[in-house]
Amino acid sequence: MGRRIGARALLFDNPVGIRSWATAAGRKEAGGKLGQQFDFIINHNQFGEKSWERAEQKMQQYALELALEKAGLYGHQLDFFLGGDLLNQIIATSYTARTVGAPYFGLYGACSSLAEGMILGSCLLDGGFGKRAAVCTSSHHDAAERQLRYPTEMGVQRTLSAQWTVTGSGAYILDCAPCEWSITGALPGRIVDRGIKNSSDMGSAMAAAAVDTICAWLEDMNDLEQLDYIITGDLGKIGYEICRKQLLEQGYDVIDKYFDCGMQIYHAEDQDVHAGGSGCGCSAVVLGAKYLPLMAQKSRSRLLLVGTGALLSPLTVQQGETIPGIAHAVLIEYRQGGVTC
Amino acid sequence: MGRRIGARALLFDNPVGIRSWATAAGRKEAGGKLGQQFDFIINHNQFGEKSWERAEQKMQQYALELALEKAGLYGHQLDFFLGGDLLNQIIATSYTARTVGAPYFGLYGACSSLAEGMILGSCLLDGGFGKRAAVCTSSHHDAAERQLRYPTEMGVQRTLSAQWTVTGSGAYILDCAPCEWSITGALPGRIVDRGIKNSSDMGSAMAAAAVDTICAWLEDMNDLEQLDYIITGDLGKIGYEICRKQLLEQGYDVIDKYFDCGMQIYHAEDQDVHAGGSGCGCSAVVLGAKYLPLMAQKSRSRLLLVGTGALLSPLTVQQGETIPGIAHAVLIEYRQGGVTC
Numbered sequence: 001m002g003r004r005i006g007a008r009a010l011l012f013d014n015p016v017g018i019r020s021w022a023t024a025a026g027r028k029e030a031g032g033k034l035g036q037q038f039d040f041i042i043n044h045n046q047f048g049e050k051s052w053e054r055a056e057q058k059m060q061q062y063a064l065e066l067a068l069e070k071a072g073l074y075g076h077q078l079d080f081f082l083g084g085d086l087l088n089q090i091i092a093t094s095y096t097a098r099t100v101g102a103p104y105f106g107l108y109g110a111c112s113s114l115a116e117g118m119i120l121g122s123c124l125l126d127g128g129f130g131k132r133a134a135v136c137t138s139s140h141h142d143a144a145e146r147q148l149r150y151p152t153e154m155g156v157q158r159t160l161s162a163q164w165t166v167t168g169s170g171a172y173i174l175d176c177a178p179c180e181w182s183i184t185g186a187l188p189g190r191i192v193d194r195g196i197k198n199s200s201d202m203g204s205a206m207a208a209a210a211v212d213t214i215c216a217w218l219e220d221m222n223d224l225e226q227l228d229y230i231i232t233g234d235l236g237k238i239g240y241e242i243c244r245k246q247l248l249e250q251g252y253d254v255i256d257k258y259f260d261c262g263m264q265i266y267h268a269e270d271q272d273v274h275a276g277g278s279g280c281g282c283s284a285v286v287l288g289a290k291y292l293p294l295m296a297q298k299s300r301s302r303l304l305l306v307g308t309g310a311l312l313s314p315l316t317v318q319q320g321e322t323i324p325g326i327a328h329a330v331l332i333e334y335r336q337g338g339v340t341c
Numbered sequence: 342m343g344r345r346i347g348a349r350a351l352l353f354d355n356p357v358g359i360r361s362w363a364t365a366a367g368r369k370e371a372g373g374k375l376g377q378q379f380d381f382i383i384n385h386n387q388f389g390e391k392s393w394e395r396a397e398q399k400m401q402q403y404a405l406e407l408a409l410e411k412a413g414l415y416g417h418q419l420d421f422f423l424g425g426d427l428l429n430q431i432i433a434t435s436y437t438a439r440t441v442g443a444p445y446f447g448l449y450g451a452c453s454s455l456a457e458g459m460i461l462g463s464c465l466l467d468g469g470f471g472k473r474a475a476v477c478t479s480s481h482h483d484a485a486e487r488q489l490r491y492p493t494e495m496g497v498q499r500t501l502s503a504q505w506t507v508t509g510s511g512a513y514i515l516d517c518a519p520c521e522w523s524i525t526g527a528l529p530g531r532i533v534d535r536g537i538k539n540s541s542d543m544g545s546a547m548a549a550a551a552v553d554t555i556c557a558w559l560e561d562m563n564d565l566e567q568l569d570y571i572i573t574g575d576l577g578k579i580g581y582e583i584c585r586k587q588l589l590e591q592g593y594d595v596i597d598k599y600f601d602c603g604m605q606i607y608h609a610e611d612q613d614v615h616a617g618g619s620g621c622g623c624s625a626v627v628l629g630a631k632y633l634p635l636m637a638q639k640s641r642s643r644l645l646l647v648g649t650g651a652l653l654s655p656l657t658v659q660q661g662e663t664i665p666g667i668a669h670a671v672l673i674e675y676r677q678g679g680v681t682c
Binding site for chain 1: 342343344345349351391392394395421425428429430431432435436438439441442443444445446447448449450451457460461464465467468469470471488528529530531532534652653654655656657660662665667
C-alpha cells in the first residue's frame with residue numbers, strides 16, 4: 001500500500017527493488033564521459049537496420065534483454081512492461097513490447113518517461129498487482145531530430161541553447177524482492193508551462209517544472225539533508241542554471257548535490273553538443289551507467305531522480321502554441337546488503 | 342490492495358467508484374444513434390478555434406470540466422489526471438492537463454487509451470496512492486486523419502474496411518467513495534500483431550488482441566454467464582466479425598452480449614462511415630452515453646469494457662512494418678444504491 005506524505009509525495013510501504021538494469025548507447029555517447037560504463041555500444045547509428053527507427057527499436061530491445069538476462073528472467077515472466085520513447089506513437093517501445101509478450105502500458109512523458117514508468121511500475125508492484133515489471137525508454141538522435149526539428153542531413157546550424165538528443169536506451173527491472181537499490185517514494189509531476197515556443201530551447205521549457213516538483217518534494221518530505229543526489233533528467237546547462245537559481249530563491253541550496261543528466265554524458269568542450277544531452281534515453285543511461293553505481297560507494301545513500309519532459313509537438317508549435325513541461329520525481333535508496341521489500 | 346486471479350486478471354479489493362462522467366461529440370456523431378445522449382455537442386469541427394488540434398483540446402477540456410462539475414469537484418482536487426489521444430505527443434491531453442493542475446500521467450494506447458487509463462487510475466486508487474483521479478481521452482476526425490492517413494480536404498476515397506475517426510471526448514472521475522458504478526477488475530493487454538500493414542483496416546489489426554484479452558479474462562475469471570455486456574472499443578464491423586468468430590472457435594459463445602462501440606455510434610446505412618467508428622473518443626463517448634446508463638436498467642449488472650488499440654505509426658508503416666494491436670479490459674459493475682469502496 002502507498003501512503004501520501006504532505007500534499008503530493010507518495011511513499012511505498014513495500015519498497016520496490018531495482019533488481020537489475022542495462023544501458024545501451026550510441027557511438028557519440030560512447031566517446032563521452034561515460035563511455036566505459038555503458039553495457040552495450042552500437043557502433044553505427046543505423047545499427048545494421050534499414051532505418052533509424054528500426055535501429056532505435058533494436059537498441060531498446062538489446063537493453064531490455066540484457067537487463068532481463070542480468071535478472072535471470074525471461075520477458076514473459078514480467079507482470080508488466082511500461083515504457084515510452086520520442087517517436088510518434090511511441091512505436092519503438094510498442095515494437096519492443098511485441099517481443100516481450102508481457103502486459104504493456106505505453107506511456108508518453110517525453111524525456112520524463114523513465115521516471116513516469118518507474119512511478120507507475122512501483123505503484124503497481126507496491127499495490128499488490130504484480131511481482132515484477134520492466135521499465136524501458138529510448139531515444140535516437142537522428143530519428144528524433146528529423147521528427148521533432150530538422151532532418152540531420154539538412155545540416156541546419158544548431159543554436160547554443162539546443163541540446164543533443166542522446167542515442168541510448170535504459171531498461172530497469174523492478175521486483176518485489178530484497179534488492180540493494182530500491183524505489184521508496186515518488187512525486188508525480190504536473191504540467192508547468194512558462195510560454196516557451198522555441199523547440200531548440202528545451203531546458204528553459206522544462207526548468208520550471210523541475211523546480212515545481214523538487215520544491216513540492218522538499219516541502220512534503222523536508223529531507224534535503226538526507227539526500228545524497230538530486231538529478232534532473234535533461235535540463236542541459238541552461239535549464240540547470242535556471243533550476244538551481246530558482247531553487248535558491250525558494251530557499252533550497254542544492255549546489256553540492258544537484259546534477260543534471262544532460263550535462264553528465266558528453267564532453268561539453270569538444271563534442272559540440274551545445275547545452276548538453278536530452279531525450280528519453282538520456283536519464284535512462286546516465287542513471288544506470290553513473291548514478292546507481294555511484295550510490296553503492298556509501299553503505300546507504302539516497303537519490304532523487306527528477307525526470308523532466310518537454311512535451312514538444314512540432315505541429316502545435318508551428319500553430320503558435322507553447323511547450324508544456326513536466327517533471328516526475330522518484331526516490332531511490334541504496335542499502336548495502338539490501339532491504340526486504 | 343489488488344489481487345491476481347489466474348494468470349493475468351486483477352481484482353480490486355476496494356472497488357473504485359466511477360463518480361461521474363461526461364461526453365462531448367461532434368456534429369456528425371450527434372446525427373448518429375446516440376445523438377440525444379451526449380452531454381455536449383460541438384456544432385462545427387473547428388469549434389471556434391483556428392485549428393482542429395485546438396478544437397480537439399477544447400472539446401476534451403469541456404468534457405473534463407463537465408465531469409468535474411457533475412462530481413462537484415475542481416481540477417486541483419484530483420490526485421491524478423491520466424489520459425491520451427491520437428495526436429502526436431498526445432498534445433491535446435497535455436494541454437488539458439495544463440488547465441487542470443493535477444499530477445499528470447500521459448498515456449499512449451491509441452484507441453485503448455481510455456481502458457489503459459482506467460486500469461492505471463484504478464490501481465493507483467485501490468493501491469492507496471490517492472482518493473480521486475480523472476481519466477480523459479479524445480479524438481478528432483480531421484486532426485487524426487491528416488496525421489495518420491490523408492488530409493480530409495484531399496477527398497481520398499475511403500476503402501470499405503476504413504473506420505471513421507470519431508470526433509468526441511469522454512471524461513471519467515474515479516473516486517474512493519461509494520458509487521453505483523464501480524471498476525472492480527481489469528486485465529491489461531499485451532501486444533498482438535497479425536501482420537496487418539493497411540492503415541485503413543484497423544479492425545483486422547486489433548481483433549486478435551481483443552480475442553487474446555477476452556479469452557485471458559474468461560479463462561481467469563470463468564464469468565461469461567455473469568457478464569451482461571462485453572463491449573470492444575472500436576473494432577468496427579470487420580473486426581467485430583473476426584473477434585466474434587474467433588471467440589466462438591475458442592468455445593465462447595458471446596453473441597447475445599457482445600457489442601462493439603464502433604458499431605454503436607453512427608447510422609451505418611446513411612452516414613457513410615463504412616466499417617464503423619474508431620478513435621480514442623469512440624469507446625469514451627459510447628461507454629458514457631450508452632452503456633453506463635444501460636447498466637442501470639437492472640439492479641445489478643456487469644460489463645467488460647475491452648479497449649482496443651491499433652498502434653499505427655504512419656512512418657513505420659511506410660517503412661514496411663506491421664501494425665501492433667493491443668486490448669485492455671476493465672470490469673465495471675453497477676449496483677443500485679451503490680457499494681462502499
